[in-house]
């Protein structure tokens with residue numbers, strides 16, 4: 001009797017795994033398009049002392065124009081800026097057909113690569129301001145895929161979490 005219960009449980013378990021498919025999320029693989037913009041955001045002030053560490057020394061994605069250089073008519077004013085992908089945190093499932101549609105608003109040129117969780121390169125492309133680019137791939141690994149700008153790294157980066 002106990003043997004029959006055990007066999008039944010194994011069969012139910014096997015059926016459940018088969019129904020979930022290889023994705024493991026219970027979702028059927030689908031086509032998904034993410035629209036991403038490349039933008040530069042800026043902030044300036046004359047109310048605070050300038051930063052003790054030049055932000056441009058922390059990341060190639062940061063810009064800094066110090067007091068006196070930014071606005072000759074207001075020598076106390078300074079500005080910081082950064083390049084970003086927006087949005088920069090995305091989620092998909094293994095087996096999805098993912099399209100990244102990228103539009104470049106700011107920055108003349110960005111040399112960008114897409115890296116798989118194991119460090120292999122999926123795609124390399126040069127993005128120029130005013131243009132829209134499309135990259136389509138089907139992830140065969142779960143984990144974080146990274147869209148990285150080599151000109152403005154490490155901070156100009158987007159992560160695509162691919163669920164198993």
Ligand SMILES: [Cu+2]
Nearest residue numbers: 110149151152
């Ligand atoms: Cu860039």
